[in-house]
Amino acid sequence: SSSYQVVVIGGGSGGLAVSATLASRLGKGNVAVVEPSDTHYYQPLWTFVGGGLKDFDQSCLPMRDVIPDKADWLQTRVAQVLPESNQVLLASGQTVSYQYLVVAAGIQTNWQKIKGLDESLLGTHGIASNYSATGVSHTYPLLQQVAQQAATATSSSASPRQLLFTMPSTPIKCAGAPQKIMYLADEILCREGANRNAYRIDYFTGIGKIFAIQKYADKLLAICRDRGLNLHYHYDLTEIRPFQRQAVFTRNATAPATTNGPLPSPIPTETLPTRAQVQSEGNDHQITVDYDFIHVTPPMSAPDFLRKTPALVNAGGWVDVDAKTLQHVRFPNVFSLGDCSSLPTSKTAAAAAAESWVVKENLLHLIRHHDSTSALPAQYDGYTSCPLVTGKNKLVLAEFNGYEGTPLETLPFNQAQESNSAYQLTAHVIPQIYWQGMVRGMWHGPSTIRSAFKPVAAMTKSSD
Numbered sequence: 477s478s479s480y481q482v483v484v485i486g487g488g489s490g491g492l493a494v495s496a497t498l499a500s501r502l503g504k505g506n507v508a509v510v511e512p513s514d515t516h517y518y519q520p521l522w523t524f525v526g527g528g529l530k531d532f533d534q535s536c537l538p539m540r541d542v543i544p545d546k547a548d549w550l551q552t553r554v555a556q557v558l559p560e561s562n563q564v565l566l567a568s569g570q571t572v573s574y575q576y577l578v579v580a581a582g583i584q585t586n587w588q589k590i591k592g593l594d595e596s597l598l599g600t601h602g603i604a605s606n607y608s609a610t611g612v613s614h615t616y617p618l619l620q621q622v623a624q625q626a627a628t629a630t631s632s633s634a635s636p637r638q639l640l641f642t643m644p645s646t647p648i649k650c651a652g653a654p655q656k657i658m659y660l661a662d663e664i665l666c667r668e669g670a671n672r673n674a675y676r677i678d679y680f681t682g683i684g685k686i687f688a689i690q691k692y693a694d695k696l697l698a699i700c701r702d703r704g705l706n707l708h709y710h711y712d713l714t715e716i717r718p719f720q721r722q723a724v725f726t727r728n729a730t731a732p733a734t735t736n737g738p739l740p741s742p743i744p745t746e747t748l749p750t751r752a753q754v755q756s757e758g759n760d761h762q763i764t765v766d767y768d769f770i771h772v773t774p775p776m777s778a779p780d781f782l783r784k785t786p787a788l789v790n791a792g793g794w795v796d797v798d799a800k801t802l803q804h805v806r807f808p809n810v811f812s813l814g815d816c817s818s819l820p821t822s823k824t825a826a827a828a829a830a831e832s833w834v835v836k837e838n839l840l841h842l843i844r845h846h847d848s849t850s851a852l853p854a855q856y857d858g859y860t861s862c863p864l865v866t867g868k869n870k871l872v873l874a875e876f877n878g879y880e881g882t883p884l885e886t887l888p889f890n891q892a893q894e895s896n897s898a899y900q901l902t903a904h905v906i907p908q909i910y911w912q913g914m915v916r917g918m919w920h921g922p923s924t925i926r927s928a929f930k931p932v933a934a935m936t937k938s939s940d
């Protein structure tokens with residue numbers, strides 16, 4: 477059994493941002509990163525890959541090239557955390573002891589929660605998902621296929637090609653990604669020459685809003701209206717019948733509560749997809765829709781292995797940390813960041829960048845001052861960001877304080893507007909920031925840039 481000063485679970489965005497700095501500060505042999513994957517993924521690029529705007533290869537680097545030089549890489553998964561004895565149990569059977577633990581294991585995609593769906597089906601039967609390393613490369617070819625079909629549709633009386641986009645009611649990473657690919661799909665079909673009435677786009681979301689922050693939701697709703705994209709709230713995708721190309725949506729419990737009797741007007745008939753059947757029985761309300769293309773965002777949850785340690789997680793299964801200090805609420809030598817944490821903000825790499833600073837400051841403080849009674853120096857404000865690409869060269873750069881639900885913008889213009897500069901920044905500059913900065917522990921979000929722009933923003937944004 478080996479022993480380390482710090483063990484980091486996960487070599488993803490959050491795990492590398494933390495371990496890079498800690499390994500260089502604490503020196504060789506003192507930091508271990510437990511990570512099973514051969515490849516590190518820059519997942520934010522997958523929206524662009526699905527839209528045919530980037531190559532999949534640009535989102536990957538071999539894990540061995542990004543694990544910090546001075547850290548030991550244990551290439552296996554953590555099977556269980558034993559926080560009472562300061563140990564982790566590895567899938568290989570080994571136990572590893574730690575003085576400090578950082579949990580950055582990401583979020584788990586649960587494909588099997590949708591009846592009839594398996595990750596291996598992506599790319600077949602018109603089923604696509606950008607939420608899969610193996611599946612994302614199939615999205616664009618499928619979109620081109622349906623675009624060709626719509627473009628060559630001859631009879632104007634034929635029913636339109638049906639494209640469906642789904643968002644589950646569970647927490648997910650990058651809550652904007654389920655709709656970003658819809659905007660890109662619409663643009664691809666238009667570009668391939670499809671007549672607007674030769675295809676129809678429907679977005680089914682498990683929740684009751686298009687976006688959590690009103691300022692951006694208003695803009696996105698206007699975009700959907702202008703582009704004729706149909707929105708349906710409180711529906712979860714519950715089944716796919718690949719061979720029939722049918723999707724079944726179930727109205728969920730987040731729908732407006734009724735004291736008794738059936739739910740109020742499900743989908744108004746005039747907004748129903750063309751080839752759809754409604755099944756209603758009391759409050760159990762389902763719609764079966766024939767599709768030609770469907771982009772699935774699977775339900776997600778905290779990783780299963782965390783649930784084996786109830787003391788580590790909250791009722792939802794997320795690592796239970798203080799929202800400001802990122803220190804565990806019961807184990808002071810444990811920290812967590814990123815998608816697997818309980819932090820009540822929107823789960824993104826942008827959030828993990830800001831969080832990584834707080835984890836490093838506070839953990840190094842504890843190492844320097846063994847008296848854990850002195851207050852931890854760094855606090856996370858809830859910053860997160862969601863670059864909503866709405867087309868080639870168009871993007872709404874949502875940036876906000878997820879704790880307060882208020883915009884927290886970096887650039888000196890109103891970021892609810894679609895802009896080319898925000899597109900160029902997200903497509904070309906931020907990936908460089910990620911590979912050169914974040915995975916090396918040197919990018920903690922844009923707060924210093926925001927401060928630098930403050931005088932300019934004060935002049936240009938006064939009329940927002």
Ligand code: FAD
Nearest residue numbers: 486488489490519520553554581582650814815824825826
């Ligand atoms: P990850 O980066 O997912 O890393 C988790 C790591 O833990 C993985 O390497 C995994 O192999 C490892 N792991 C899992 N289980 C174990 C175990 N038992 N033991 C050891 N290791 C384990 N974010 C943005 O900021 N902007 C965007 O535009 C954006 N767009 C996105 C679009 C898509 C399609 C997707 C899928 C995500 C997007 N994100 C975006 C979200 C972003 O990728 C994540 O929020 C971010 O990667 C979270 O970092 P993390 O370290 O928590 O998890």
Ligand code: UQ1
Nearest residue numbers: 520825826829861863886910921922
């Ligand atoms: C960001 O910092 C980040 O992490 C590297 C992202 O993940 C890909 C983002 O999408 C965004 C938008 C940011 C914020 C950075 C700037 C310069 C606004």
